[in-house]
Amino acid sequence: MEPLLTVEGLTKRYGRRLACDGIGFSLDPGEVLAVVGESGSGKSTLLSLIAGEVAADAGSVSYRMRDGETRDLDALSVVDRRALMRTDWGFVRQDATQGLRMAVSAGGNVGERLMGVGDRHYGRIRATALDWLARVEIAPDRVDDPPTRFSGGMRQRLQIARNLVTAPRLVLMDEPTSGLDVSVQARLLDMIRGLVAELGLAVIIVTHDLAVARLLSHRVLVMRAGRVIETGLTDQVLDDPQAAYTQLLVSSVLAA
Amino acid sequence: MTLHATMPLLVFDNVAKSFTLHLRGGSVLPVIADATLAVHPGECVVLGGASGAGKSSLLKMAYGNYRCAAGAIRVRDRDRIVDLATAAPREILGLRRTTLSYVSQFLRVIPRVSARAVVEAAGREGGLGPEAARIRAGDLLARLNLPERLWALPPATFSGGEQQRVNIARGLIAERPILLMDEPTASLDAQNRAVVVDLIAEKRAAGTAILGIFHDADVREAVATRIVDVAAFRGATAA
Numbered sequence: 001m002e003p004l005l006t007v008e009g010l011t012k013r014y015g016r017r018l019a020c021d022g023i024g025f026s027l028d029p030g031e032v033l034a035v036v037g038e039s040g041s042g043k044s045t046l047l048s049l050i051a052g053e054v055a056a057d058a059g060s061v062s063y064r065m066r067d068g069e070t071r072d073l074d075a076l077s078v079v080d081r082r083a084l085m086r087t088d089w090g091f092v093r094q095d096a097t098q099g100l101r102m103a104v105s106a107g108g109n110v111g112e113r114l115m116g117v118g119d120r121h122y123g124r125i126r127a128t129a130l131d132w133l134a135r136v137e138i139a140p141d142r143v144d145d146p147p148t149r150f151s152g153g154m155r156q157r158l159q160i161a162r163n164l165v166t167a168p169r170l171v172l173m174d175e176p177t178s179g180l181d182v183s184v185q186a187r188l189l190d191m192i193r194g195l196v197a198e199l200g201l202a203v204i205i206v207t208h209d210l211a212v213a214r215l216l217s218h219r220v221l222v223m224r225a226g227r228v229i230e231t232g233l234t235d236q237v238l239d240d241p242q243a244a245y246t247q248l249l250v251s252s253v254l255a256a
Numbered sequence: 257m258t259l260h261a262t263m264p265l266l267v268f269d270n271v272a273k274s275f276t277l278h279l280r281g282g283s284v285l286p287v288i289a290d291a292t293l294a295v296h297p298g299e300c301v302v303l304g305g306a307s308g309a310g311k312s313s314l315l316k317m318a319y320g321n322y323r324c325a326a327g328a329i330r331v332r333d334r335d336r337i338v339d340l341a342t343a344a345p346r347e348i349l350g351l352r353r354t355t356l357s358y359v360s361q362f363l364r365v366i367p368r369v370s371a372r373a374v375v376e377a378a379g380r381e382g383g384l385g386p387e388a389a390r391i392r393a394g395d396l397l398a399r400l401n402l403p404e405r406l407w408a409l410p411p412a413t414f415s416g417g418e419q420q421r422v423n424i425a426r427g428l429i430a431e432r433p434i435l436l437m438d439e440p441t442a443s444l445d446a447q448n449r450a451v452v453v454d455l456i457a458e459k460r461a462a463g464t465a466i467l468g469i470f471h472d473a474d475v476r477e478a479v480a481t482r483i484v485d486v487a488a489f490r491g492a493t494a495a
Binding site: 028031186187189190193215218219232233235236239240242243244247248251 | 275276277278279316320321322323345346348349366367368369
């Protein structure tokens with residue numbers, strides 16, 4: 001099977017600091033990859049590079065488009081790349097205020113992505129938005145409220161609905177559950193897990209939480225100081241870590 | 257021709273396992289050396305030996321949770337042979353869907369997912385349709401005497417024995433040729449141990465190759481077609 005996404009030699013330097021140093025991996029359709037590491041390991045930079053929000057100093061990202069053709073994303077026009085991000089890709093951010101339009105209603109947040117793919121039928125957009133809000137367990141009477149009136153967990157669920165409404169094949173997630181209460185985290189994680197399996201999504205999820213990686217991902221990439229230290233099957237990396245740094249990460253988790 | 261005469265489904269070939277403890281100055285802890293063992297269809301091979309001898313490590317290597325330091329673990333997947341020691345992560349995940357089943361010592365609970373859904377999901381991953389998975393999940397939970405009022409609840413609040421029965425149902429629901437069991441009966445009462453013994457006999461009759469750890473002597477006697485002492489797998493460094 002040809003991979004959905006291939007990342008090769010991705011490198012980004014901020015001054016003298018290497019944020020990402022020659023990162024490479026591939027992702028199959030339906031595959032969930034967790035990128036783990038501590039703050040400053042370069043994992044969020046990696047996500048920004050893949051999304052094209054930050055320009056890489058070296059390396060490439062190629063993606064198998066819906067027409068079956070694999071394209072180097074740097075070769076796409078700005079318009080085409082933005083269209084890809086709005087339709088076939090999703091990006092769930094740690095800070096919901098960056099992933100949502102805070103002044104627009106919940107329904108509008110979901111509907112906007114649909115309008116982005118050319119839907120102009122107001123009734124249908126509203127119905128689809130309501131359907132997606134229900135799937136992420138947001139009550140229909142909140143459809144006209146802006147996310148400023150939502151709790152942290154609801155905002156993250158709204159982000160998920162907004163991203164998944166266009167049926168993307170690849171979703172990037174940057175610490176989607178951190179900063180939430182533990183019970184809220186569990187609910188969100190379970191929802192993500194269910195939707196990812198049901199929709200067959202390919203996901204790259206950046207997290208510092210190894211339990212999140214264990215629950216959601218098939219494979220793990222351990223990053224430190226801009227480099228991939230260790231990679232492999234998630235439970236193999238977590239149960240039998242080889243690198244000194246991974247052993248430290250795994251042994252530093254408090255068992256509940 | 258008996259089933260035992262056919263080719264093995266799972267082969268350990270001179271397998272070694274050691275842990276390098278980087279947080280302990282890089283000291284190396286040898287666990288297994290020169291482990292050679294084959295499991296045929298219809299066999300239930302029980303691993304014996306003292307605690308710490310490496311029994312669980314062997315099972316975890318056979319499921320791809322632990323890496324091999326040396327040797328090969330060959331799994332027959334329909335008409336091909338895959339070496340787990342060198343297989344790519346995606347290949348191992350593929351084998352878990354089609355070929356390898358693993359009943360761990362403890363159920364890893366997922367928040368908010370009901371007992372029945374946990375078992376059903378395992379059935380669907382193993383290729384059952386939604387309806388077949390639903391029916392078989394109910395059948396197994398009923399056979400394992402899990403009260404029906406618990407089926408709709410997440411197992412997080414269940415007792416150890418109840419969680420373990422969910423875990424067993426989850427491991428047995430799909431038809432996979434190789435079944436790995438790590439002390440599945442440890443927290444069960446006599447009645448439920450007997451149910452597990454029956455379920456294992458049925459799997460054997462269906463041609464499943466079973467490799468397991470059973471501390472309970474009665475269960476071990478009832479299920480084992482062969483007992484392999486893991487103490488023999490200590491190589492030259494045997495304690």
